[in-house]
Amino acid sequence: MFLPTTKEDLKKRGWDSCDVVIITPDAYVDHPSFAMAILGRFLERNGLKAGIISQPKWKEPENFLKLGIPNIAFAVSGGQMDSMVLNYTATKLPRKEDFFCEDKNPYFSKPGENKYRIRPDRCISVYCSQIRSVCKEKPIIIGGIEASLRRIAHYDYWSDKIKKSVLVDSKAQILLYGMGEYSLLRTLDALKRGISPENLQIENSVILKKENEIKDLLSNNDYVNLPSFEEIVNNKDSFSKAHTLFEENCDEKIVLQKQDTRYIVQYPAHIISQSELDAIYDIDFERKIHPSFKNVPAFDMIKNSVTSHRGCFGDCSFCALSMHQGKRVVSRSKTSVVNEIKKIASKKGFSGTITDIGGPSANMYATSCRIFGCSENNCLKDGKGCKNLISGTDAYLELLRSAGQIQGVKNIQINSGVRFDPCILDDKFLREILKNYISGQMKVAPESGSDFVLECMNKPKSEIFLEFIKRFERIKKEEKLKKYIIPYIIAGHPGEGDNEAKETENLLSKNHLSGRQFQIFTPTPMTRSTAMYYLGYDPYTKKKLAVEKDRKTLMRRKESMQY
Known part of the structure; x- marks a missing residue:
């Protein structure tokens, strides 16, 4: 049974109302790769009545009350991706497709009606405003990647402005950053017990407090006070300072930042344990599209895929993942992953192929640290690896082999990204995955062929990639084997001028590498690369950088690299 989406569904369950109503611009798919499903099912498992409003017609506020007024709160997400990233290309042109909508159609449209986007720009703020117009008495909790990456004052590429925290702009009461199952559960429990939003002290949460309400925090030295919104707007060096302070904190201490007359207060992150992660993915899902939708292309890509871990210690400058999932890898147990695959294999119509067992980087599964983490957070160290990094490649291979022995499973594929750094991709591992788990193309991400740009990206030097190519070809x-390398390349990253772009073009040409995995750099909120783009220099080294903003030049670079 799907989670309720209408009042008729509530009646079928014998409910008068929901405890929490989850609102999302994505089509409802009951699968553990879709946030609305995993959050709703997790809350349901823990005794709360959760309903889902998927793709509300946001120009009509009453649509946000399809399930009535919730007993505790509304939980609003901007979707699986930031709404501005999904609505616009890197050159700020409107996208014509949305893979999280039916048939990729991003518009509401009926004959005779003016069409408008299913996913509004700055989705969270729009949804919150419409909810407030019809319901003022219940708290609004915001979360997901759009909220997570806009939780402090940040540079917004699409408006070319510094914007306040989305918590301020949306007028919500609570922001939950990162992967939100446990923080949402604890927040709802606290609200149910009568604790007001401004008095919450929940892990992975951000709230607003007046200046006189943070005296107890200021008396404790264990916090980070960022330059205020006003300082950041008026001084780029203040923006640089705020970025480095925030990033270096790694969500370990309380963070304060003044925005007008109030402060945002961010509480430290909860590091999820393996047993807690297993408990999430051990829940049963329909693993189907809700009957109110037909074809949802994003579901086709992940229908028979399995998440093996969360987090990434790659720490690439351009990637928002470390800000959202965190830099520490937490892996599911082999038993949990195998049990999920058994459920998939038992489903009617299963083809026999598990299309992926992975995470942000597939071969980070089961990796760990001998000293349980450090302040440097540079585990890969130019591909050769920190002396304290324990590779999980043997455990990952054991997991893949066990999955392949499950009744009904004929084929296991790896379609998550694979890091080519030798410290987590040794020859034994590379040989086995090429023979058994990579279909025809192995997708890897050198990102650039210029060592200077790679340094800006916090990626290993080109010699590490060239060494990988030699190992790949030898094996x-x-x-x-008839296997090929498909490189992911970013054009226009800060630090790249015409000479650096030519270096990338030459590297690809000399090694006969081609493909369609080429993109123009998009400055997404809060990443180090975005700070470089806005500042014109690296916030850590203060080194000035070339920043190309001309759309025609960027398109030319991309095309010259691609062919």
């Missing part, structure tokens, strides 16, 4: 020849 391919020894095993008589």
Whole structure:
């Protein structure tokens, strides 16, 4: 049974109302890769009545009350991706497709009606405003990647302005950053017990307090006070300072930042344990599209895929993942992953192929640290690896082999990204995945062929990638395999001028590499690369950088690299 989406569904369950109503611009798919499903099912498992409003017609506020007024709160998400990233290309042109909508159609439209986007720009703020117009008495909790990456004052590429925290702009009461299952559960429990939003002290949460309400925090030295919104707007060096202070904190201490007359207060992150992660993914899902939708292309991509871990210690400058999932990898137990695959294999119509067992980087599964983490957070160290990094490649291979032995499973594929750094991709591991788990193309992400740009990206030097190509070709020849490398490349990253772009073009050409995985750099909120783009220099080294903003030049670079 799906989670309720209408009042008729509530009646079928014998409910008068929901405890929490989850609102999302994505089509409802009951699958653990979709946030609305995993949050709703997790709350349901823990005794709360959760309903889902998927793709409300946001120009009509009453649509946000399809399930009535919730007993505790509304929980609003901007969707699986930031709404501005999904609505616009890197060159700020409107996208014509949305893979999280039916048939990729991003518009509401009926004959004779003016069409408008299913996913509004700055989705969270729009949804919150419309909810407030019809319901003022219940708290609004915001979360998901759009909220997570806009939780402090940040540079917004699409408006070319510094914007306040989305908590301020949306007028919500609570922001939950990161992966929100446990923080949402604890927040709802606290609200149910009568604790007001401004008095919450929940892990992974951000709230607003007046200046006289933070005296107890200021008396404790264990906090980080960022330059205020006003300081950041008026001084780029203040923006640089705020960025480095925030990033270096790694969500370990309380963070304060003044925005007008109030402060945002961010509480430290909760590091999820393996047992807690297993408890989430051990929940049963329909693993289907809700009957109110037909074809949702994003579901086709992940229908028979399995998440094995969360987090990424790659710490690439351009990637928002470390700000959302965190830099520490937490892996599910082999038993939990195998049990999920057994459920998939038992489903009617299962083809026999598990299309992925992975996470942000597939071969980070089961990796760990001998000293349980450090302040440097540079585990890969130019591809050779920190002396304290414990590779999980043997455990990952054991997981893949066990999955392949499950009744009904004929084929296991790896379609998550694979890091080519030798410290987590040794020859033994590379040989086995090429023979058994990579279909025809191995997708890897050198990102650039310029060592200077790679340094800006916090990626290993090009020699590490060239070494990987040699290993790949040698093993391919020894095993008589027809496999190919497909490189992911970013054009226009800060630090890249015409000479650096030519270096990338030459590297690809000399090694006969081509493909369609080329993109123009998009400055997404709160990443180090976005700070470089806005500042014109690296916030850590203060080194001035070339920043190309001309759309025609960027398109030319992309095309010249691609062919």
